[in-house]
Amino acid sequence: MKTSRLGGAVLAAVLAVSFVATVGPSAVGAATELDNGVGTAAALKNPNCDPETKQIKILLIARAPCVRHVAASQNGGATSTGATRDSVKVVIVAASDPTTVPTDIAASVLGGTNQATGKTGTLADAARDENELLSKFYETYGRKLDIEFYTRTGLDEAAQRADALAIAEKKPFAVLSALPITGQILAQHKIITFDTPTDPRAVQAQSPYRYSWSTDYVSTSLQAAEVLGKELWGGKAKWAGDVSMHSKTRKFGIIYPGSSDAVPYPDLSLFEKTVRKYGGGTIATKIQYTGATGADSATINTQNQQNAIPLIAKLKDAGVTTVVAIASSSMLQGLTKASTQQEYNPEWFCAEWFNCSFDYFARQLDQQQWAHAFGVGSLYPALEGDAVDGQTQLFQWYWGKTQGTASSYMFSILNNMYTGIHMAGPTLTPKTFHAGLWSKPLQGGAASGSVTGLMSGYGPQVGLPYPAFAASGEDGGLWWYNADIEGNSNVFKVSGKGKAMWMFGGKRYRPGQYPKGEQPLFDQSQAIAFLPATADANLVPKYECTDCPSQTSS
Numbered sequence: 126m127k128t129s130r131l132g133g134a135v136l137a138a139v140l141a142v143s144f145v146a147t148v149g150p151s152a153v154g155a156a157t158e159l160d161n162g163v164g165t166a167a168a169l170k171n172p173n174c175d176p177e178t179k180q181i182k183i184l185l186i187a188r189a190p191c192v193r194h195v196a197a198s199q200n201g202g203a204t205s206t207g208a209t210r211d212s213v214k215v216v217i218v219a220a221s222d223p224t225t226v227p228t229d230i231a232a233s234v235l236g237g238t239n240q241a242t243g244k245t246g247t248l249a250d251a252a253r254d255e256n257e258l259l260s261k262f263y264e265t266y267g268r269k270l271d272i273e274f275y276t277r278t279g280l281d282e283a284a285q286r287a288d289a290l291a292i293a294e295k296k297p298f299a300v301l302s303a304l305p306i307t308g309q310i311l312a313q314h315k316i317i318t319f320d321t322p323t324d325p326r327a328v329q330a331q332s333p334y335r336y337s338w339s340t341d342y343v344s345t346s347l348q349a350a351e352v353l354g355k356e357l358w359g360g361k362a363k364w365a366g367d368v369s370m371h372s373k374t375r376k377f378g379i380i381y382p383g384s385s386d387a388v389p390y391p392d393l394s395l396f397e398k399t400v401r402k403y404g405g406g407t408i409a410t411k412i413q414y415t416g417a418t419g420a421d422s423a424t425i426n427t428q429n430q431q432n433a434i435p436l437i438a439k440l441k442d443a444g445v446t447t448v449v450a451i452a453s454s455s456m457l458q459g460l461t462k463a464s465t466q467q468e469y470n471p472e473w474f475c476a477e478w479f480n481c482s483f484d485y486f487a488r489q490l491d492q493q494q495w496a497h498a499f500g501v502g503s504l505y506p507a508l509e510g511d512a513v514d515g516q517t518q519l520f521q522w523y524w525g526k527t528q529g530t531a532s533s534y535m536f537s538i539l540n541n542m543y544t545g546i547h548m549a550g551p552t553l554t555p556k557t558f559h560a561g562l563w564s565k566p567l568q569g570g571a572a573s574g575s576v577t578g579l580m581s582g583y584g585p586q587v588g589l590p591y592p593a594f595a596a597s598g599e600d601g602g603l604w605w606y607n608a609d610i611e612g613n614s615n616v617f618k619v620s621g622k623g624k625a626m627w628m629f630g631g632k633r634y635r636p637g638q639y640p641k642g643e644q645p646l647f648d649q650s651q652a653i654a655f656l657p658a659t660a661d662a663n664l665v666p667k668y669e670c671t672d673c674p675s676q677t678s679s
Contacts, residue, residue: 157556157557157559157560158560159548159549159550159557159560159561159564160550160551160552161192161193161264161547161548161549161550161551161561162192162193162550163190163191163192163548163564164179164190165193167193167194168190168191168192168193169191170193170194171191171192171193171194171264172194173191173261173262173263173264174191175191175666175668176191178666179191181262181263181264181547182262182666182668183262183519183668184515184518184519184522184665184666184668184670185515185519185665186515186568186569186573186575186577186578186661186664186665187568187569187573187578187581188568188666189263189544189547189548189565190548190565190566192264192547192548192550193264194264194266195264195266195267195550195551196266196267197210197211197266197267197268198210198267199267199551200266200267200268200551200552200553201551201552201553204552204553204554205298205553205554205555206296206297206298206315206316207296207297207298207299207316208268208298208553208554209268210267210268211267211268211269212268212269212270212271213265213268213269213270213271213298213299213542213546213553214271214273214295214296214297214298215270215271215272215273215297215298215299215300215301215542216272216273216274216275216292216295216297216299216300216301217248217252217272217273217274217275217300217301217302217538218274218275218276218277218288218292218300218301218302218303218304218307219248219274219275219276219277219302220232220276220277221276222276223247223248223249223252223274223276224247224248224249225247226244226245226246226247227245227247227248233245234533234534234616234617235248235251235532235534235535236248236251236530236532237251237530237531237532237533237534237535238530238531238532239529239530240521240524240525240526240527240528240529240530240531241527241528241529246530246531246532247530248274248532248535249274250530251530251531251532251534251535252272252274252535252539253272253530254520254524254529254530254531255520255531255532255535255536255539256270256272256539258519258520258523258524258536259536259539259540259543260543261523261673263543263544263546263547264546264547265543265546265547266546266550266551266553268546268553270539270542270543273295273297275288275291275292275295277304277307280304282306285304285305285306285307285310286306286307286310288303288304288307289303289306289307289308289309289310289311289314290310292307292311292316293310293311293314293316297316298316298317298553299316299317299318299319299542299558300316300317300318300319300320301318301319301338301538301539301541301542302319302320302338302538303318303319303320303321304320304321305320305321305322305323305388307320308320308321308322308335309322309327309331309335311334312331312334312335313331315334315555316334317333317334317335317336317555317558318334318335318336319336319337319338319538319541319542319596320335320336320337320338321337321338321339321388322335322337322594323337323341323342323343323388323391324343324391324392325341325343325391325589325591325592325594326391326392326591327391328594329591329592329594332559333555333556333558333559333560334555335594336541336562336583336594336595336596337594337595337596338537338538338541338595338596339595339596339597340480340503340595340596340597340598341593341594341595341597341598341599342388342477342478342479342598343391343392343395344587344589344593344595344598344599344636345476345477345478345501345503345598345601346390346396346451346476346477346478347395347396347399347589347590347636348477348501348600348601348634348636348639349449349474349475349476349477349500349501350396350397350399350400350403350405350476351399351402351403351636351637351639352500352501352603352639353377353400353403353405353449353474354399354400354401354402354403354404354405355403355404355639355640355641355642356639356640356641356642356643356644357375357405357447357474358375358400358404358405358406359374359375360374360375360643361373361374361375362374362375362376362446362447362471362472364472364497364499364605364646364647365446365447365470365471365472365497366470366471366493366494366496366497367469367470367471370446370470370471370472373446375446375447375472376409376410376443376444376445376446376447377408377409377410377445377446377447377449377474378408378409378410378411378412378440378443378445378447378448378449379393379396379408379410379411379412379448379449379451380412380413380414380436380440380448380449380450380451380452380460381393381411381412381413381414381451381452381478382413382414382415382416382451382452382453382456382478383413383414383415384415384416390451390478393411395590396451396476399590404641408449409443410439410440410443410445412436412439412440414432414433414436414452414456415432416429416432416453416455416456417429417432417455422455425455426455426458426459429455429456429458429459430458430459430462430463431459432456432459433456433459433460433462433463434463434466434467436460436463437460437463437464437467437469438467440469440471441467441469445471446471446472447471447472447473447474448460448471448472448473448474449474449476450473450474450475450476450478450481451476451478452478452479453478453479454479454480454481454486454489454490457479457481457486457490458489458490458491461473461490461491461493461494461495462491464491464494465491465493465494470493470494470497471497472497472498472499473494473495473497473498473499473500474498474499474500475498475499475500475501476500476501477500477501477502477503477601480503480504481498481500481502482500482501482502482503482504482602482604482615482625483504483614483615483616483625484507484614484615484616484619484621484623484624484625485614485616485617485619485621487606487623487625488614488621488622488623492608492623495606495608495623496606496607496608497606498605498606499603499604499605499606499646499647500603500604501601501602501603501604501639502601502602502603502604502625502627503579503597503598503600503601504615504616504625505576505577505578505579505602505615505627505631505633505656506576506615506625506627506631506653506654506655506656507612507613507614507615507616507618507654507655507656508577508655508656508657508658508660509655509656509657509658510658512658514533514577515577515578515661515665516531516533516536516537517531517533518665519536520536521675522670522673522675523670523673523674523675524673524674524675525674525675528674529674537596538596541562541596544561544562544565545558545559545561545562546558546561547561548560548561548562548564548565549561562583562584563583563584563586563592565582565583566582566586567580567581567582567586567587568580568581568582569581570599570600570633571600571633571634571635571638572600572635573664574664575633575661575664576602576630576631576632576633576656576660576661577656577660577661578661579597579598579599579600579633580597580599580600580633580635581596581597581599582599587599587635587636588635588636588637589636599635599636600633600634600635600636601633601634602627602628602629602631602632602633602634603627603628603629603632603634603639603644604625604626604627604628604652605625605626605628605646605647605652606623606624606625606626607623607624607625607626607649607654608622608623609622609623610622610623610624610626610654611624612624612654612655624654625654626649626652626653626654627652627653627654628644628645628646628651628652629651629652630653630656631653631656631660
């Protein structure tokens, strides 16, 4: 069984755990004391500390607090499985041989760019070069990351279980980029895993071992529920493709996944509760779908197009003016195509379950329908022209522009590890790693007034009805779709027609802080397709990269 998703195919695990709608704070994060020295004079004396900001001296908006330096001889030695006096063993799961260059467009994003050749790089090279960069600026208390790749054997449950057992035999401290069933089993073995869980209750049940390296789509959908209640409820469906709907009060119909090609939506009642919390009412039409299965994306897409036909018929018969879409990109393709075939032209409100604010995906949908789409986006606009993003600027600050393999994906998953190790203090265990992540203040995105990146932070400080567990998805912006604009897509630069238009200059919002009342959707004077090249320049510190390859290479 295969499922389409950015960065490769991902299967869902439906975990049998006891839950309530609101998950309480973790006792692990609250009770574990840290010896990292944050706020002390010793921390400010760390060579990597900027004593004015009390943050590490790295070219990032989201910078970790300064901690005290501890040599390997004083770090407590072998404090946990996979953590010795000198090293921390980390396994990165790859879909294919990490030493070969990826060929498909999504995988090429993971491999990044080899700056010496200007072509796609390999995961192994990206890991080596991003790891070297990060190791220079984060405090690791004398330990170095010992990185090993594991090439997964398949996507089905049997393969994921076999992979988990094989990885566990390597006795790592942490595993990055695993699939969800693999992650579930590794957490049962008390190994930290950054995989792709989507149910906060499942993560909480396996605390302090389980996190997501990707987007928390429950968070993004709840932000959409907030906007639905605050901004859309009770208004007219004036953005529908069918002009006869424009004078009608919106009638919402929600479509959400039960299984197969999309991860099952874990708790629809929490979505509906959030709508009501922010001024909305009860959504009368609720349709759960079962997505297609198949060996490849083409088969899945074809089956979903057939599966979508009766779903659209139900929405149309119910008189729904505004479709609330919690659906995979493949199912959205089927739904929008079926809508045009059935001459059904509603508003489309995207709850960002699978990055529908990603231009590259949006262009694959029926454009007649998607020209009437809007929603909450976890992503952000592309920079104009040839401007490079913040992670590329950081990479070139360290490596220069003609060497090294830069990969935003590899930077992201390794940065999660380094942040946890840095904040954990010299005694590195799963509990101190967890408490360290929770103690790092919210930064980036809405927390910093940034429009070129995402807010990062863990635990209850994010403001969700459960402790935040993911690398992104905790803040978002408002967008509508323009099917006529051309240019590079966000996330990675693929030229084409169709762009998300980001309102208010790409301003980002934390949960609970979205504006109230009707917003100027489809008003081009209030939205942008691209950020200026200088966006957020005032938020990025100006440091010299001392003894970096960019300064020392000829």
